[in-house]
Amino acid sequence: MTSDDNTPVLSGAIGQYREFDPPAALERHFLCVWxxxxxPDAGGLSAVVPDGCVDITWIDGDLVVAxxxxxxxxxxxxxxxxxxGTRFG
Structure with missing residues (x-):
């Protein structure tokens, strides 16, 4: 599934999403690491559902705060x- 026609698809529908507990030394700062x-056949315009949290992400070599x-x-x-990414509450 791709969004070749510029119609966004849910990011979870084109990949495998996983959440992990943060390392013990960081758990007072982060809700999770994900x-x-x-x-390989999926990508393009992706829709990310709002969760009210702040994330620091590493995407294609770029650090992004969202x-x-x-x-x-x-x-x-x-x-x-x-x-x-790492998620803050």
Whole structure:
């Protein structure tokens, strides 16, 4: 599933999303650490559902601070890439 026609798809629908507990030394700062690995045949315009939290993410070599969002955020993701993030409450 790709968004070749510029119609956004949910980011969870094009990859494997996982959440992990933060390392013990960081658990007072972060709610979780997460990753979303996109399938090699998936990517394009992605819709991220708002959760009211702030995330620091590593996307295609760029560090991005996102949130807190109250509306859907759109992001263009590279097929096969992995997005890694930390979530604050």
């Amino acid at each position: 990753s979303n690995t996109l399938r 949130g807190p969002d109250v509306a859907v955020a759109l992001s263009t993701l590279t097929p096969g890439s992995t997005v890694i």
